[in-house]
Amino acid sequence: MINTLDDLDARGTVVGCRVDINSPVEDGSLLDDSRIRAHVGTLETLLEADARVAVLAHQGRPGGGDSFSTLEPHARRLDTLLDAPVGYVDETHGKSARAAVDALDDGECVVLENTRFYSEEYMTLEPDVAASTHLVTRLAPVFDVYVNDAFAASHRSQPSLVGFPRVLPSYAGLVMERELEVLDDIATTDNPRTYVLGGAKVSGSIDAARDVLARDLADTVLTAGVVGNVFLAAADEDIGKASTDFIYERGYWDEIERAALLLDDYGDRIEFPSDVAVDRDGERVELGLDDLPPGDDEPAMDVGQETLDRYETVLDESRTVILNGPAGVYERDVFATGTRTLYRAAADVETSIVGGGDTASAMNALGIDGFTHVSTGGGAALTLLTGDSLVAVDAIADAPKRSAGD
Numbered sequence: 432m433i434n435t436l437d438d439l440d441a442r443g444t445v446v447g448c449r450v451d452i453n454s455p456v457e458d459g460s461l462l463d464d465s466r467i468r469a470h471v472g473t474l475e476t477l478l479e480a481d482a483r484v485a486v487l488a489h490q491g492r493p494g495g496g497d498s499f500s501t502l503e504p505h506a507r508r509l510d511t512l513l514d515a516p517v518g519y520v521d522e523t524h525g526k527s528a529r530a531a532v533d534a535l536d537d538g539e540c541v542v543l544e545n546t547r548f549y550s551e552e553y554m555t556l557e558p559d560v561a562a563s564t565h566l567v568t569r570l571a572p573v574f575d576v577y578v579n580d581a582f583a584a585s586h587r588s589q590p591s592l593v594g595f596p597r598v599l600p601s602y603a604g605l606v607m608e609r610e611l612e613v614l615d616d617i618a619t620t621d622n623p624r625t626y627v628l629g630g631a632k633v634s635g636s637i638d639a640a641r642d643v644l645a646r647d648l649a650d651t652v653l654t655a656g657v658v659g660n661v662f663l664a665a666a667d668e669d670i671g672k673a674s675t676d677f678i679y680e681r682g683y684w685d686e687i688e689r690a691a692l693l694l695d696d697y698g699d700r701i702e703f704p705s706d707v708a709v710d711r712d713g714e715r716v717e718l719g720l721d722d723l724p725p726g727d728d729e730p731a732m733d734v735g736q737e738t739l740d741r742y743e744t745v746l747d748e749s750r751t752v753i754l755n756g757p758a759g760v761y762e763r764d765v766f767a768t769g770t771r772t773l774y775r776a777a778a779d780v781e782t783s784i785v786g787g788g789d790t791a792s793a794m795n796a797l798g799i800d801g802f803t804h805v806s807t808g809g810g811a812a813l814t815l816l817t818g819d820s821l822v823a824v825d826a827i828a829d830a831p832k833r834s835a836g837d
């Protein structure tokens with residue numbers, strides 16, 4: 432059992448509230464605000480209870496291009512979504528950040544700068560070590576309690592997620608509470624159970640695939656997106672120079688070997704694309720396996736129609752589907768076909784659980800709904816759905832309790 436907001440008397444309390452508002456960002460603009468809106472309930476609850484709230488969050492990954500950016504647009508968006516005034520400070524734990532937290536009145540909120548602008552936050556650290564980082568040692572003294580609502584990042588053993596609970600009374604926010612309630616029960620959903628793994632986070636998807644296959648949680652794993660391309664390469668198909676370079680540049684080269692090992696062990700339960708849609712001078716051109724490789728500058732940006740027909744048949748026969756990641760570069764209309772088709776088919780399955788930042792953006796962009804549960808988490812949901820616990824949730828459970836006089 433972990434403490435939740437029901438256990439917190441927040442009036443006049445300075446709350447360090449970790450959220451996950453990691454969103455698609457291009458040229459400094461937010462492309463989707465679903466993750467920001469997801470935390471409105473938790474923040475309103477705290478602010479209406481007259482807490483003083485300092486919001487902590489990450490955006491993107493170091494080296495991750497446009498998406499590794501400031502949280503200023505997120506703060507502006509939050510200001511329009513919340514009744515209370517929302518400030519922003521361009522530091523995370525420096526003097527002006529601490530001064531901004533100290534200056535809060537009851538019912539006011541400030542967004543601190545991207546936690547990953549500081550290298551410590553992008554390391555995987557044991558909770559005790561995380562508690563001794565600059566982020567935690569500087570901010571913990573200005574917070575009274577810590578609330579973690581960042582379900583989507585709760586598989587990361589990073590300071591803002593596991594460090595504060597070593598030293599502060601800690602609580603799960605509303606998003607965290609709801610996600611744990613729904614996703615903890617996956618083993619009780621009906622078979623056949625299908626996992627659809629798309630998107631671009633290949634290593635996490637391969638870890639998840641191995642786990643769910645080994646534990647017989649998955650009857651079938653369908654792969655798409657970059658994950659599907661890696662499986663195609665693992666099956667010795669030549670996906671062409673552009674897609675191969677992409678995998679290499681993302682640092683996923685070893686994943687081809689890991690995918691091949693997975694195919695050796697569980698090939699009868701893993702499906703990979705039998706055709707792909709490549710970008711030929713801006714046009715969608717579908718190529719079957721016999722037509723591979725594509726031209727050198729023709730990346731595989733989506734799965735093809737034959738693959739979609741096969742995958743739809745599997746989904747039609749499934750009673751539970753867990754889906755993470757888009758099937759292709761859905762941001763471009765011509766390559767959104769795979770994502771649109773698979774999401775629609777998944778929404779028709781009796782129990783459908785979808786998760787992931789881009790997954791939610793894709794659903795919104797393509798106007799698809801009707802899922803049983805839309806998780807804010809991609810990797811975090813997959814971690815939980817494989818039966819593992821989440822480090823940041825374990826940290827809340829182990830946190831010191833608040834005594835009556837505090």
Ligand SMILES: Nc1ncnc2c1ncn2[C@@H]1O[C@H](COP(=O)(O)OP(=O)(O)OP(=O)(O)O)[C@@H](O)[C@H]1O
Pocket residue numbers: 629630631632655656657660731732733755756757758759760761762786787788789790791808809810811
């Ligand atoms: N074939 C492909 N080639 C290149 N990029 C692709 C391809 N298929 C999907 N993508 C990209 O993958 C990205 C989304 O992947 P990602 O794994 O981040 O999904 P997610 O739903 O956000 O999950 P998580 O929350 O775990 O990050 C999108 O930007 C999409 O354009």
Ligand SMILES: O=C(O)[C@H](O)COP(=O)(O)O
Pocket residue numbers: 451453491492583584587788808809810811
């Ligand atoms: O988008 C996500 O899955 C979460 O925000 C975690 O981001 P990360 O995978 O970069 O740690």
